[in-house]
Amino acid sequence: MLKFTDEHEWLKIEGDVATVGITAHAAEQLGDLVFVELPETGAALDKGATAATVESVKAASDVYCPLDGEIVETNQAIVDDPSLVNSDPQGAGWFFKLKLSDPSAVNALLDEAAYKELIA
Amino acid sequence: MDDHSPLKQTPLHALHVSLGARMVPFAGYDMPVQYPAGVMKEHLQTRSAAGLFDVSHMGQIILRPKSGKIEDAALALEKLVPVDVLGLAEGRQRYGLFTNDKGGILDDLMIANRGDHLFLVVNASCKDEDFAHLQKHLGETCELSLLDDRALIALQGPRAECVLAELWADIATMRFMDVAEADLHDVPCIISRSGYTGEDGFEISIPSASAEDVTRRILEHPDVMPIGLGARDSLRLEAGLCLYGNDIDTTTTPVEAGLEWAMQTARRAGGAREGGFPGADTILRQFAGGAGRRRVGLKPEGKAPVRGGAPLFADAEGKVPVGTVTSGGFGPSADHPVAMGYVDIAHTANGTQVFAEVRGKYLPVTVAALPFITPTYKR
Numbered sequence: 001m002l003k004f005t006d007e008h009e010w011l012k013i014e015g016d017v018a019t020v021g022i023t024a025h026a027a028e029q030l031g032d033l034v035f036v037e038l039p040e041t042g043a044a045l046d047k048g049a050t051a052a053t054v055e056s057v058k059a060a061s062d063v064y065c066p067l068d069g070e071i072v073e074t075n076q077a078i079v080d081d082p083s084l085v086n087s088d089p090q091g092a093g094w095f096f097k098l099k100l101s102d103p104s105a106v107n108a109l110l111d112e113a114a115y116k117e118l119i120a
Numbered sequence: 121m122d123d124h125s126p127l128k129q130t131p132l133h134a135l136h137v138s139l140g141a142r143m144v145p146f147a148g149y150d151m152p153v154q155y156p157a158g159v160m161k162e163h164l165q166t167r168s169a170a171g172l173f174d175v176s177h178m179g180q181i182i183l184r185p186k187s188g189k190i191e192d193a194a195l196a197l198e199k200l201v202p203v204d205v206l207g208l209a210e211g212r213q214r215y216g217l218f219t220n221d222k223g224g225i226l227d228d229l230m231i232a233n234r235g236d237h238l239f240l241v242v243n244a245s246c247k248d249e250d251f252a253h254l255q256k257h258l259g260e261t262c263e264l265s266l267l268d269d270r271a272l273i274a275l276q277g278p279r280a281e282c283v284l285a286e287l288w289a290d291i292a293t294m295r296f297m298d299v300a301e302a303d304l305h306d307v308p309c310i311i312s313r314s315g316y317t318g319e320d321g322f323e324i325s326i327p328s329a330s331a332e333d334v335t336r337r338i339l340e341h342p343d344v345m346p347i348g349l350g351a352r353d354s355l356r357l358e359a360g361l362c363l364y365g366n367d368i369d370t371t372t373t374p375v376e377a378g379l380e381w382a383m384q385t386a387r388r389a390g391g392a393r394e395g396g397f398p399g400a401d402t403i404l405r406q407f408a409g410g411a412g413r414r415r416v417g418l419k420p421e422g423k424a425p426v427r428g429g430a431p432l433f434a435d436a437e438g439k440v441p442v443g444t445v446t447s448g449g450f451g452p453s454a455d456h457p458v459a460m461g462y463v464d465i466a467h468t469a470n471g472t473q474v475f476a477e478v479r480g481k482y483l484p485v486t487v488a489a490l491p492f493i494t495p496t497y498k499r
Contacts, residue, residue, distance in 0.1 A: 031350070032160035034450040035424050035457075037479075053479065055425050057159040057450045058350045 003106050004115035005066045010090055016103045019094050020066060022054075025119045027089040031056040033082035038074040038096055045069065045098075047105075052095050054085065067105050069098040130176035131271040131328040132335055139346055146349055147244035149177040154348040162351035163452040166317055167493070170277035171347035172339055175316075179247025180267040180325060183238040183258065193238050196261040197231070200253065202374060202397045204384035208233045213297045213312050215382050217374055218250065223399030223406070224370035225377065226253065228362065232299040232312060239299070239310065241272070241323070243364045271331030276321030276355075278496060279343040284311075284322060286341070291322070296497040307334050316352065318359025318495040357458055358451045360417060360490030366428055367415060367446040367460060373399070375406035376462065378415045378490075383407070413443060414468045417490035418459040418476075422483055425450050425457040426476040432463060433475045436482045442467045442474055454492040463487065 001013045008026035011018040027033075035055040045051055045065040052063035074096045078084050085093035100106070110118065127150040136143065141152035152174065154162060165171050185193035194205040203216040210233050218226035227246040232239040242250045251266045258264065275284060284291045288302045294313045301310055307330040315321040326334050338344055353363070362368045368377045386392045389404050397403075420426045426448045434440040448459030459476075467474055470489050475482040 031154065032158050034160075037424065055450070057163070057354050057452060058153075060425070060427065 001106070002112055003109035004112065004118075005064075005109055006118060007064050007066070008119075009063065009066050011066055011098075011106065011109065013103075013106050016100050017072065018067065018069070018098045018100055018106070020051075020096055020098055021094040022063060022085065022089055023115070023119075024089045027086050027093070030054060030061060031058070033085050036078045036082045036085065036095075038079060039071045041071055041074055043071045045071065054082070063095060065098070066109070067098065068101040070101075071096050072099045073097040128177075130174055131331040132174045132176060132273070135332050135335060136174065136346075141346070141348060144349070147177055149244065151177060152346070152348040154350045155346050157345060159348070159350035159354065160452050162345060162347045163354050165345045166277045166319060166347055166351060166355055167453050168278070169343045169345075170275055170279040170283055170321075170341075171317070171351070172335065172344050173274040173276065173347050173352055174271070174335075175274050175323070176271040176331070177244035178272055179240075179242040179244065179250060180270055180272060181240040181242060181247075181251060181254065182265045182267065183240065183254070184236070184263040184265075186261060186263060188236070190233065190236060190238070193258075193262050194233075196258045197238060198387070198393060199396060200257055200398065201229075201231070202383045202387050202400070202403060203231065204386040204393075205231060205238070206393070207384065207386055210235045211299055213299045213314055217368075217379065217382060218253065219374065219397055219399045219403065220370055221398050222370075223373040223402030225364070225368045225372055225374065226250070226370060228364050228368060230312070230314065234299065234310075245365060269328050271326045271328050271335075272323060273326065273331070273335055273338075274315050274317075274321060274323045275338060275344070276315045276317040276319045276347075278320060280319070280321045281498075283338065283341045283343055287338075296320070296499045305330075305334050305337055309334070313498065316359075316361055317355040318361070318491055318493050319355075320496045320498050354449055354452060357447050357449060357460070358454055358492045359495060360460065360492065362415075363447055372415075372462070373403055373406055373411060375403060376411045376413055376415065380407060410465060413462045413464050415446070415460060415462055416468050417488040417492065418445060418448070418461055418474075419486045419488040419492075420448075420457040420459065420476065420483060421486060423457065424478060424483060426459045426478055426483060426485060428461075430461075430476045430478055432461060432485070433477065433482060434467065436475050436484070438475070438477055438482050445476055451492055458492045459485070460490065
């Protein structure tokens with residue numbers, strides 16, 4: 001199941017774990033990324049907390065935790081090569097995997113059609 | 121700024137929009153921050169071939185001596201800048217600074233001797249204040265005009281000379297900081313061999329009515345790409361050039377900013393026209409004895425960019441403050457983060473390690489020589 005937030009993140013949900021990244025729209029708006037900082041594995045984050053930081057040539061932006069949960073895995077590949085987020089934002093450019101405190105909370109997120117309408 | 125005040129447009133606004141630029145408010149103008157290629161490609165294009173910038177938002181000012189003698193305009197302007205204007209030969213340009221009574225910097229500018237008048241280029245955000253300042257102090261000696269009928273573009277990079285030589289063969293005879301008049305596509309232009317990127321290149325003042333036509337034709341050359349404000353900032357930062365409002369302002373003196381080179385011998389202690397500019401006491405005292413702090417290059421040791429405003433400390437715990445970052449980002453040509461800022465004089469030696477506070481962490485940063493690239497000016 002693929003869900004979106006109005007902060008331009010995508011969540012691919014498998015059981016109680018969500019793989020989280022930023023949308024192609026967000027990646028394009030940010031421009032060429034040169035630095036990514038990811039959360040620590042094991043960190044418990046609340047919805048809306050700063051989970052990651054991305055920097056383009058010009059500016060730094062925060063990536064927020066889309067739901068309450070615990071970070072169970074992070075994608076070192078985008079730390080080593082931030083341009084992966086620009087070239088494949090909804091694939092190899094994923095950020096982290098989040099074990100959801102309340103898997104039913106995903107129902108409140110946007111589906112793909114609603115997200116497309118948001119950025120239209 | 122008042123969100124409701126309408127943004128001004130340069131004569132090239134429609135061109136930017138047609139090229140797919142992302143437009144942002146800058147100094148009261150709606151300006152291109154990047155084109156579809158993006159900041160990284162635009163930056164590297166400028167260093168490897170040629171990049172075209174719209175800098176029409178900057179102020180172009182003419183100072184015409186009422187006496188008809190250029191020396192009178194030069195001496196009048198010397199009352200406001202610590203620069204040798206009298207010694208500036210016809211057809212030559214030089215960097216300058218307007219100073220205030222405390223020795224702070226009101227703006228930085230380019231000054232050209234155009235034979236019967238001086239031609240100034242000042243920052244967009246300061247141009248109305250600069251013009252009022254000039255009017256107040258030079259109004260008796262000079263006829264002043266802030267031109268509103270000319271665009272200004274910059275063509276920068278190693279291919280800039282070849283591109284323009286197809287329009288005007290004599291351009292190759294110009295040296296760094298020369299200023300000349302020439303027709304480009306039958307339009308009378310004022311061309312200087314200067315810029316804000318660390319590359320060889322030119323700035324071209326064009327009558328507004330013809331600006332889009334001339335610019336489109338230059339952009340047709342396969343070596344040229346349009347470049348937005350984003351890459352303009354990363355290019356000038358790698359080149360170690362100050363951005364007014366970030367790296368220099370009314371609270372920084374020319375000596376603190378490391379801009380002593382902009383004060384020629386004639387205006388220094390013992391020179392033929394020593395002092396005689398606002399803040400001369402402070403500036404000449406600092407010139408002789410040094411200032412308590414100084415602008416330096418800063419190379420973050422890790423991959424994280426360190427941005428303007430980040431506090432600097434002598435220690436990794438953030439206990440002993442030693443300065444502030446004034447500009448910082450990623451240097452696409454340097455291929456690492458680059459920054460500049462002010463540090464206490466004890467920490468200015470190249471190789472000194474300090475720590476920048478970024479998101480609650482203290483990141484190691486090394487004081488480094490500016491610029492971060494090797495300039496290719498054709499001296």
